[in-house]
Amino acid sequence: MKTVTVSGSGRLTLPTEVRRALGLQGETEMEVEVDADNDAVILRPAVVLRREDAWAYTPEHRGLLARAHDDSRAGRVRQLDEDGLKKLAR
Numbered sequence: 525m526k527t528v529t530v531s532g533s534g535r536l537t538l539p540t541e542v543r544r545a546l547g548l549q550g551e552t553e554m555e556v557e558v559d560a561d562n563d564a565v566i567l568r569p570a571v572v573l574r575r576e577d578a579w580a581y582t583p584e585h586r587g588l589l590a591r592a593h594d595d596s597r598a599g600r601v602r603q604l605d606e607d608g609l610k611k612l613a614r
Contacts, residue, residue, distance in 0.1 A: 553570040553572055554567045554568060554569060555570045
């Protein structure tokens with residue numbers, strides 16, 4: 525187990541081997557979680573997305589995607605050519 529020091533201003537430096545193990549390079553935003561029951565702080569690399577891409581991660585869209593994958597696995601698929609795709613877009 526390694527130890528690190530938290531500076532008076534709250535800064536902490538992760539050892540190189542920790543950053544390598546997590547694949548962290550350069551500056552990385554981290555999520556911070558407090559686990560008070562275990563007297564612990566949990567750091568996770570944060571996934572930051574552009575606002576215009578956030579729709580893809582809403583529960584509604586993820587549900588539609590899961591349904592589409594279920595349909596595909598069950599063989600409920602159809603092939604469309606360009607004209608068929610254009611008709612669907614109307």
